[in-house]
Amino acid sequence: MSSIGLPHFLIVGAILFSLGMVTVVTRRNAVGILMGVELILNAANVNFIAFNHFVEGPGRLTGQVFSIFVIVLAAAEAAVGLAIVLAIYQTFRTIDVEETDLLRQ
Amino acid sequence: MTLPDVAQAFPVSWLWLIPFFPLLGTALNTAFGPSLQKRFGKRANHAIAIGVMVASCVVAEIAFWKMFARPAHDRFFENRLWTMWQSGSLKVDLSFALDPLGMVMTLIVTHVATLIHIYSVGYMADEPAYWRFFLWLNLFVFSMLLLVMGSNFAVMFFGWEGVGLCSYGLIGFWYTDLEKAKAALKAFVVNRFGDFGFVIGLFILFWSLSGTWNAQSRYVPEAGLGSPRLGAPLAHPRVSPAGVQLGPTIEFRELRNQIADESSGMAGRLGAMTLFGLPVLALIGICLFIGAAGKSAQIPLYVWLPDAMAGPTPVSALIHAATMVTAGVYMVARLNFLFALSPVAMTVVATIGALTAIFAASIGFFQYDIKKVLAYSTVSQLGFMFIGVGVGAFWAGIFHLMTHAFFKACLFLGSGSVILACHHEQDMRKMGGLAKYTPITRWTYLAACWAIAGFPWAAGFYSKDEILWKAWTAEGLSAPWMGRAIYLIGAVAALGTAFYMFRSYYMTFTGEYRGGHGHAPKETQEDPEAVASHAHAAAALHAPDEHGAAVEALEASVPHPHGHDAHAAEAHEHGGLPHESPRSMTWVLIALAFAAVVSGVLFGLPKLWSGHEPLLEAFLAPSLPAAEKVPFREASHSTELLFQLIGIGIAVVGWAGARALYLDARSTVPERLKAAFPRAWGVVFNKYYVDELYDATVVRISVLFSRALYLFDQYVIDGIVNLMATIGRGVAYADAAFDQKVVDGAVNLLADGFLHGGATLRRLQTGRIQAYLFGALAGAIAFVIIQYVIR
Numbered sequence: 001m002s003s004i005g006l007p008h009f010l011i012v013g014a015i016l017f018s019l020g021m022v023t024v025v026t027r028r029n030a031v032g033i034l035m036g037v038e039l040i041l042n043a044a045n046v047n048f049i050a051f052n053h054f055v056e057g058p059g060r061l062t063g064q065v066f067s068i069f070v071i072v073l074a075a076a077e078a079a080v081g082l083a084i085v086l087a088i089y090q091t092f093r094t095i096d097v098e099e100t101d102l103l104r105q
Numbered sequence: 106m107t108l109p110d111v112a113q114a115f116p117v118s119w120l121w122l123i124p125f126f127p128l129l130g131t132a133l134n135t136a137f138g139p140s141l142q143k144r145f146g147k148r149a150n151h152a153i154a155i156g157v158m159v160a161s162c163v164v165a166e167i168a169f170w171k172m173f174a175r176p177a178h179d180r181f182f183e184n185r186l187w188t189m190w191q192s193g194s195l196k197v198d199l200s201f202a203l204d205p206l207g208m209v210m211t212l213i214v215t216h217v218a219t220l221i222h223i224y225s226v227g228y229m230a231d232e233p234a235y236w237r238f239f240l241w242l243n244l245f246v247f248s249m250l251l252l253v254m255g256s257n258f259a260v261m262f263f264g265w266e267g268v269g270l271c272s273y274g275l276i277g278f279w280y281t282d283l284e285k286a287k288a289a290l291k292a293f294v295v296n297r298f299g300d301f302g303f304v305i306g307l308f309i310l311f312w313s314l315s316g317t318w319n320a321q322s323r324y325v326p327e328a329g330l331g332s333p334r335l336g337a338p339l340a341h342p343r344v345s346p347a348g349v350q351l352g353p354t355i356e357f358r359e360l361r362n363q364i365a366d367e368s369s370g371m372a373g374r375l376g377a378m379t380l381f382g383l384p385v386l387a388l389i390g391i392c393l394f395i396g397a398a399g400k401s402a403q404i405p406l407y408v409w410l411p412d413a414m415a416g417p418t419p420v421s422a423l424i425h426a427a428t429m430v431t432a433g434v435y436m437v438a439r440l441n442f443l444f445a446l447s448p449v450a451m452t453v454v455a456t457i458g459a460l461t462a463i464f465a466a467s468i469g470f471f472q473y474d475i476k477k478v479l480a481y482s483t484v485s486q487l488g489f490m491f492i493g494v495g496v497g498a499f500w501a502g503i504f505h506l507m508t509h510a511f512f513k514a515c516l517f518l519g520s521g522s523v524i525l526a527c528h529h530e531q532d533m534r535k536m537g538g539l540a541k542y543t544p545i546t547r548w549t550y551l552a553a554c555w556a557i558a559g560f561p562w563a564a565g566f567y568s569k570d571e572i573l574w575k576a577w578t579a580e581g582l583s584a585p586w587m588g589r590a591i592y593l594i595g596a597v598a599a600l601g602t603a604f605y606m607f608r609s610y611y612m613t614f615t616g617e618y619r620g621g622h623g624h625a626p627k628e629t630q631e632d633p634e635a636v637a638s639h640a641h642a643a644a645a646l647h648a649p650d651e652h653g654a655a656v657e658a659l660e661a662s663v664p665h666p667h668g669h670d671a672h673a674a675e676a677h678e679h680g681g682l683p684h685e686s687p688r689s690m691t692w693v694l695i696a697l698a699f700a701a702v703v704s705g706v707l708f709g710l711p712k713l714w715s716g717h718e719p720l721l722e723a724f725l726a727p728s729l730p731a732a733e734k735v736p737f738r739e740a741s742h743s744t745e746l747l748f749q750l751i752g753i754g755i756a757v758v759g760w761a762g763a764r765a766l767y768l769d770a771r772s773t774v775p776e777r778l779k780a781a782f783p784r785a786w787g788v789v790f791n792k793y794y795v796d797e798l799y800d801a802t803v804v805r806i807s808v809l810f811s812r813a814l815y816l817f818d819q820y821v822i823d824g825i826v827n828l829m830a831t832i833g834r835g836v837a838y839a840d841a842a843f844d845q846k847v848v849d850g851a852v853n854l855l856a857d858g859f860l861h862g863g864a865t866l867r868r869l870q871t872g873r874i875q876a877y878l879f880g881a882l883a884g885a886i887a888f889v890i891i892q893y894v895i896r
Contacts, residue, residue: 025879033875097875104872 009050016043030085030095034078041074110365111347112181112204112358112727117171120184120201122164123211124250130157130243138236147235151226154239158219158246165208165215172208177727180205181358183256195311195353202256202358206728209503209721210253210435213510217427217697218246224518224693225419227686228525238278238417245271249428253435258307258355261436265303265400268429269296275424276416285415292409299399299406306392307355310443313378313385314353314363314371357439364442365730372446389443390450394457397433401487404461408799410484411792414476418521421476426483426517427510434490434506438729441499445581445731452583455495455576459594462488464793466601470608471790474531475520478609482557483513485598489572492595496588497735498575500722504709505568507721511704512556512565515697516606519550522690523613526683527620533609537770538618542683545691547614549698554610556701558603559756561749564705569599570752571709571719574745581735596755603759611767618683619770713745 016039023036045067052063089095133153134141141149172180185200203211222242229238248267255261269292277289346368354360363371378385397403402410413425424430437444437454444450465484472478486509493502526543527536540547556563559570573595579588685691708721717723726732766772779786788794 021882025875025882098873101872103874104870 006050006054009046009054013043013046013050016040016046028096028098030088030097030100031082033097034081034085037077037081038074041070041077045070109178110367110730111349111362112365113179114181114183114202114358115175115179117182117184119164120168120182120203120254121186123161123168123215124201124247124254126157126161126164127243127247127250130154131240131247133157134236134240134243138240142236147230150236150239151222154243155219155222155226157243158215158222161246161250162215162219165211168203169208169212172203172205177723180208180727183358185256189259195355197259197355198257199260200256201254201260203254204358204728205725206435206438206503207253209507209725211250213507214246214249214253214428217510217514218242218249218423220693220696221419221423221427221514221518224422224521224690225417227688227690228419228521229417238275241271241274241278242420242423245275245424245429249432252432256356256358258357261357261439262303262307265396265432266300268424268432269293269300269400272296272413272424272429275420276413278417278420282415288409288412288415292413295406295409296399299396302392302394302399303396306389306394306396309380309385309392310389311353311355313375313380313389314360360440361442361730364446376446384447384449386443386447387449387453390447391453393436393440393443394433394450394454397436397454397491398457399433400436401430401433401491402461402484403433403457403487403491404464405795407461407465407484408796411477411480414474414480418476418517418524421480422514422517422521425480426513430483430487431490431506431510434487434494434502437491437494438499438503441494441729441731444494445497445735448581448583451495451497451581451735452587453495455492455579455582455591456587458488458491458493458495459576459591459598460488461485462492462598463594463601464488466598466605467789468792469605470601471786472605473533475523475533475536475609475613476517476531478533478605479513479516479520482516482602482606483509485602486513486557488598489569489595492576492591493568493572495582496572496576496579496591497581497732497737498572498579499729499732500719500725501568501571501575503725504719504721505565505572507708508556508564508568508701508704511697512553512563512701515549515553515694515701516557518690518694518697519546519553522546522686522694523550525686525690528683530620533612535620536613536618537616537620538614539683540614542618543614543685545685546694549691549694550610550614552698553701554606556705557606558760559599559752560760561753563702564709565701566752566756567705567709567711567719570749571711573599573752574748575737577748578738578740579735580738596751599752600755600759603756604763607760607763608767611763612770615767616769616771620683711745711749713742713749 020036020039020041020043023039024033027033027036048063048066048070050063052060052066056062085095088100092100094100130153134150138150141153168182172182182203183200184202185198187199189197189199191197222239225238225242229235232238245268248264248271250264252261252264252268255264273289273293276292277286280286280289347366349362349366349369350359351363351369351371354363363369364375375386376384380388395406399406410425410430414421416425444454462485465481465488469478469481469485472481486505490502490505490509493499493505522543523536523539523546524531526539526546530536552563556565559566561567573592576588576595577592579591582588582591709719712718766775791797
C-alpha cells in the first residue's frame, strides 16, 4: 500500500470543490450558497497546500501564504456576502434565490 | 463727295453707356419703384427715369461731337463688349456701333424720349402704377437704343423684339380694360407676322453670303473669292484685294464693306444667286421689308397701329409716332447697300410706301377721334419715308423720319393736352374753340400742322419735298414710269395730309366749344388716362394746400382710372370749361414745335437754294454707300423749283380746303357730302373694312387652325400622353406589387426572424444567478468533455 501522495489530496480537493459547486448551484437558500462558496475556496486551499508540499518541497511557504490570503478573503467575502443577503432579505422579505430574479430586467 | 468704299471701325469703350443708363433706370424702378413711390412719392420714380435719360442724352451728345471731330470716312465708332456665342462662321458679339446714321437715330431717340418722359410727369401724375409706366418707358428706350446702336443683326433683332415687347406692355398699360389688352395683343401678333419675314430674310442673307455652306447653291465663285471648289470648307479666311474679309457675317459694317467694296465681287455674286429660281437679293429685300412693314405699319400689316392708340398718349407719341415705328425705315436705310442691289426690292418698298401713304391718308379724312387721325397720319407719313428709302433717297427718308419724329410727337402730345383740356374727350366733334382756352397747345399744334402739311417755313416741307422730288427723278426702280407714278400717288397723299391735318386743327381749335360741361359719367369711349391726368391738371390749378388734398383724395379713390365717381365729385370744382395743361407739358410742346419748325431749314436746306449739299445728307453719306449708286435722272434747276412750288401749292390747297370746310364748324358741306354719298363715306369711315377683312380671313383662319390644333391636342396628343400615363401606371402597379411582396417580404422576414429569435433567447435570461452559474458550469464541463473527446 503506497503512501498518501499528491493525487489523494487533489481528489479530496476535487470532491470538496464538487460538493461546493453543487451546493452553490442547487441550494435555494442564499446562506447555503455562501457556504458552498466557502467549500470551493477551501478546496482551492487544499490544492495550494498539497502543491506546496509535493511540488515546491518542504521549507517553502508559497502555498501556505496563498491559503492564508484565501482564508482572509473568504472571511471578507463571507462578511460582504452576509451583508448582501441581509439587504436581500430586507428588500424581498426572503432569502430564497429563486425569488430574487431582478437581474433578469 | 467720294468716300473710300471700306469703312474701318474706330474702337471706343464707352458707347455701351448710352443704352445702359435707361436699363439702369428700368432696373431701379423695377426693384425699388413701388417702395420709393410709397416712401418719397412719385417724384422719386420720375427723377430716376428722367435722370437716366438725361445721362444717356449727354453721352449721346458727347459721342456726336467726338464723331463730328473726325474725318467723314472715319466716323465708325464701335464698342465690342463680349462674344455672346460662336458657332462655325457665325460669331455673335454683344457690340454697339455708331456711324452717322446710327448717330442721328440715337440723338433723335434719346432727345425725343427725354422730352416725352418729362411730358409724362404731368400726364401720368395720378396713375397709381406710376413706377410701372416709367420702367416700361425706360425699357423701351433701352430696346430702341439696342436697335439703332447694335452693330450686328443679333443685337438689332434683340432691340427689335424688345421694342415690340415694350409696345405691348405700354399699349396694354391699363390691362384691366379688355379692349386695351386686345389692342396690345393685336400689335404684338401682327408684329410677329412681320418678324417672321424679317428672320427668314436674315437666314437667306446669311446663307447667301456663305456660298460654301450648301453644295446645292448655284453660286459660282468669282476670282475675288478664295476657294475655287464648291462646298469646300474654308481653310483660310477669304479676303478681297482691298483687304475686306469675305464670307458670312452678321455685322452691318462688315456686310457693308463686302458689298460696297467693288473688288470683292460680292455684289455681282449675290446678284447672280437664286433660291428656288428666285433672285436671292429680291427675296432678301422683300423678306426684310415684311419685317419693316410689320414694325412700321405698312400695308398690309398696318392694322395694329391705329388700335395701339389705346395706350397712354405719351406712349403713342414716343413709340407709335416718333421712334419705334420708324425702325423699319431705319432698317432699310441701314441696309441701303443691300436694297440698292435689287431694283425689285426697291420697287416693292417704294410702291408699298406710296400705297400706304395714300390709303392711310384717305382713312384719316373722316375719322373723328383725334388720336385715330394722328395714327393714320403716322401710317401715311411712314409710307412717305418708305417712298424715300425705296426710290434710293435714303437720306431723305431718314430726314423725314427726323422731322416726323418732331412734328408727330408734337401733334400727339398736343392731342394729349387737348384730350386733357376737354376732360378726356377724344372725339373732335365735341371739341372746338380750344384756341381760346389752350393757347400754347393751339400754337404748337398749328406749327406741327404746318410742318406735316408742308409749308416752306416748317420742316416737313423740306423732307417731304425731297422725297417726292427724288421719286419723280428715280430711275433705280424696275420700270422707268414707276417713279412718276409713285410721285403722283405721293402728291395726292400729301394733299390729303394737308387736308386732314388742318381739318383736325380747325375742328379742334376753332369755332365754339361743343363739349359737355362737367363730367356726366358718359359711357362713350373715354380714355382712362385722361381721367387721371385731367384730374391732376385740375388739381394743379388749385392752391397748393388744396392740391395735396385733391391728389390724396384721388389716389385713394382712383385705383384704376375708371373712377367716375371720384371724377364727378371733383368736376364741379373747376367747371366744365377746357383748361391749359400744366407747365411741364407745355414746355415740351414748345420745344418740339420749335424743332418741328427749324430742323428742316437747319439740316435739309435743298442744294438748289443753298448751293451745297444739305447738312444731313453730307453727314449721313458714309453710312449710305449705296446712295451714290442709285441712278437718278438729271433735271434742270427750274424743274426742281417748279416741283417745289407744286409742293407748296399742294399744301395750300389742302389747307384751304380744310379751312373752307371746317373753320369754325360753319360749313355744312361736309355733312351734305356725307349725306349724298353715305355708302362711300361709310366705307372710308370704317377704314375700308380692313379690320373686318382681317377678322374674316387671317383671324378666322388662325382661330380655326388653333381650334384644329386644340382638337389635335385634345385627342391625339392627350391620347398619347394618357396612353403613356396608363402604361406608366401599369408598370408602377407591378413595381409596387413586387416591392410590397418581394422586397418588403424579405425585409420583414429578416425582421421577424430577429424578433422571434430575440423572444426565444430572452427566456434564457431568468435573472437567477444559479441558472447563470449552472450555465457556466455546464459550459466548463462541456469544454472539458470536448477537450477530452477531441484529443
